[in-house]
Amino acid sequence: xxxxxxxxxxxxxxxxxxxxxxxxxxxxxxxxxxxxxxxxxxxxxxxxxxxxxxxxxxxxxxxxxxxxxxxxxxxxxxxxxxxxxxxxxxxxxxxxxxxxxxxxxxxxxxxxxxxxxxxxxxxxxxxxxxxxxxxxxxxxxxxxxxxxxxxxxxxxxxxxxxxxxxxxxxxxxxxxxxxxxxxxxxxxxxxxxxxxxxxxxxxxxxxxxxxxxxxxxxxxxxxxxxxxxxxxxxxxxxxxxxxxxxxxxxxxxxxxxxxxxxxxx
Amino acid sequence: xxxxxxxxxxxxxxxxxxxxxxxxxxxxxxxxxxxxxxxxxxxxxxxxxxxxxxxxxxxxxxxxxxxxxxxxxxxxxxxxxxxxxxxxxxxxxxxxxxxxxxxxxxxxxxxxxxxxxxxxxxxxxxxxxxxxxxxxxxxxxxxxxxxxxxxxxxxxxxxxxxxxxxxxxxxxxxxxxxxxxxxxxxxxxxxxxxxxxxxxxxxxxxxxxxxxxxxxxxxxxxxxxxxxxxxxxxxxxxxxxxxxxxxxxxxxxxxxxxxxxxxxxxxxxxxxxxxxxxxxxxxxxxxxxxxxxx
Numbered sequence: 001x002x003x004x005x006x007x008x009x010x011x012x013x014x015x016x017x018x019x020x021x022x023x024x025x026x027x028x029x030x031x032x033x034x035x036x037x038x039x040x041x042x043x044x045x046x047x048x049x050x051x052x053x054x055x056x057x058x059x060x061x062x063x064x065x066x067x068x069x070x071x072x073x074x075x076x077x078x079x080x081x082x083x084x085x086x087x088x089x090x091x092x093x094x095x096x097x098x099x100x101x102x103x104x105x106x107x108x109x110x111x112x113x114x115x116x117x118x119x120x121x122x123x124x125x126x127x128x129x130x131x132x133x134x135x136x137x138x139x140x141x142x143x144x145x146x147x148x149x150x151x152x153x154x155x156x157x158x159x160x161x162x163x164x165x166x167x168x169x170x171x172x173x174x175x176x177x178x179x180x181x182x183x184x185x186x187x188x189x190x191x192x193x194x195x196x197x198x199x200x201x202x203x204x205x206x207x208x209x210x211x212x213x214x215x216x217x218x219x220x221x222x223x224x225x226x227x228x229x230x231x232x233x234x235x236x237x238x239x240x241x242x243x244x245x246x247x248x249x250x251x252x253x254x255x256x257x258x259x260x261x262x263x264x265x
Numbered sequence: 266x267x268x269x270x271x272x273x274x275x276x277x278x279x280x281x282x283x284x285x286x287x288x289x290x291x292x293x294x295x296x297x298x299x300x301x302x303x304x305x306x307x308x309x310x311x312x313x314x315x316x317x318x319x320x321x322x323x324x325x326x327x328x329x330x331x332x333x334x335x336x337x338x339x340x341x342x343x344x345x346x347x348x349x350x351x352x353x354x355x356x357x358x359x360x361x362x363x364x365x366x367x368x369x370x371x372x373x374x375x376x377x378x379x380x381x382x383x384x385x386x387x388x389x390x391x392x393x394x395x396x397x398x399x400x401x402x403x404x405x406x407x408x409x410x411x412x413x414x415x416x417x418x419x420x421x422x423x424x425x426x427x428x429x430x431x432x433x434x435x436x437x438x439x440x441x442x443x444x445x446x447x448x449x450x451x452x453x454x455x456x457x458x459x460x461x462x463x464x465x466x467x468x469x470x471x472x473x474x475x476x477x478x479x480x481x482x483x484x485x486x487x488x489x490x491x492x493x494x495x496x497x498x499x500x501x502x503x504x505x506x507x508x509x510x511x512x513x514x515x516x517x518x519x520x521x522x523x524x525x526x527x528x529x530x531x532x533x534x535x536x537x538x539x540x541x542x543x544x545x546x547x548x549x550x551x552x553x554x555x556x557x558x559x
Binding site for chain 2: 074084085089151
């Protein structure tokens with residue numbers, strides 16, 4: 001690659017342990033500006049922990065995370081929907097409007113003018129315009145995820161971190177949210193997204209980052225598929241916690257990836 | 266002879282026209298209900314009611330030390346309460362960060378310890394009447410000076426809640442999103458601290474009327490009841506304030522005409538409202554949930 005790319009996120013030997021459980025072990029990697037990366041791996045592989053560390057919600061116990069200074073305050077982090085307070089007493093418009101906070105602050109009215117237009121546009125983009133005055137608690141899982149995407153649209157972040165945005169929602173919503181992610185990608189935003197669906201990864205995500213405690217491979221998604229690092233035989237849901245099992249399943253491919261990486265340099 | 270209507274009015278109103286101490290008690294209770302209710306609603310949303318409960322007991326050793334040094338001095342006890350709450354919150358943060366202890370366990374430990382330390386200290390110097398006063402408060406004994414403190418704290422607290430309202434609501438909904446969205450420059454990161462400070466000054470004011478054991482009642486009980494009747498913040502805040510005010514008034518009337526002390530009487534009415542709402546409220550009550558199953 002001749003073209004100079006700016007790194008938006010650099011991971012340098014990041015480790016994080018929960019008691020004796022090693023969630024992340026010496027994970028390194030670079031996420032260039034404008035990249036669209038899928039983070040995949042078995043349950044308990046430390047994917048959510050990694051995303052929280054990049055978001056700055058958690059601090060790594062070892063190693064460093066460097067996020068480009070230009071991105072400070074322009075990070076959009078979406079936690080897993082199961083970690084959210086779905087019955088919080090806000091209506092849909094108010095919840096989406098919270099995305100305006102960093103620019104607007106405590107007192108300006110969201111009821112008219114440019115801010116309102118921005119919220120209305122975001123509600124339309126995700127197809128929730130008819131739900132603006134409903135209470136959040138009345139939304140289905142898919143509608144709630146649309147609401148969170150609308151809040152991101154309103155927030156207008158440069159680095160977007162999504163933690164399993166497609167878990168337990170309907171196919172139609174997935175399709176429309178994917179379109180939104182593609183639109184963000186076209187606009188040159190950096191996107192890191194945790195997901196399980198290999199079909200979606202193969203079809204839409206140019207870069208992948210494979211995680212099972214350690215980084216098991218990263219790079220172009222199609223290369224990873226060619227090297228069988230990512231493959232449809234590999235049922236990632238089945239590779240649950242016992243660390244040895246995970247290690248052996250990935251170990252050969254891990255070294256293959258290293259060789260490929262060195263060859264490139 | 267009075268006709269029946271007049272007798273009801275007499276029953277309901279005369280306590281407050283005949284006695285200055287009942288007037289002061291009513292004003293104090295109404296002030297506490299109105300400033301405490303929005304705080305209670307926010308505490309429910311932040312799932313902080315147990316933490317708040319622990320904090321309300323945590324002020325006891327500070328009050329006890331103040332009592333040791335200065336007797337039943339209003340300002341010494343207030344200062345002591347604030348300092349004790351700060352120390353206990355600091356210890357809780359220390360325990361949860363540096364050990365594997367969970368926050369609720371840390372607060373339970375500190376709550377029991379502070380209760381024991383407080384009761385021990387007061388018993389060493391004072392009588393059991395002093396102990397009862399500190400544990401259960403005595404809203405009927407509120408003098409002019411205490412009333413000014415209580416109402417002053419309530420006004421300050423209402424003003425701060427109004428000024429920081431949007432921040433509190435956003436921070437309670439999704440604090441992580443707000444921090445990553447660059448909101449710390451606008452002070453959302455400090456919202457946990459500001460909320461804690463508000464809670465603390467309200468507890469210290471409330472302690473004068475309700476004692477350390479029930480200081481939380483006028484904050485959380487009306488808020489709990491309100492949540493079963495409305496789903497919106499706009500509905501919940503005024504409803505909780507109104508229910509708190511009604512409970513204060515009804516509790517004082519109940520206490521005046523019976524042998525029930527004023528603090529427990531107010532808590533009984535407010536608690537009754539919460540239980541009634543949990544049974545029969547419109548949203549999320551036993552009745553509403555049973556309706557959904559059929």
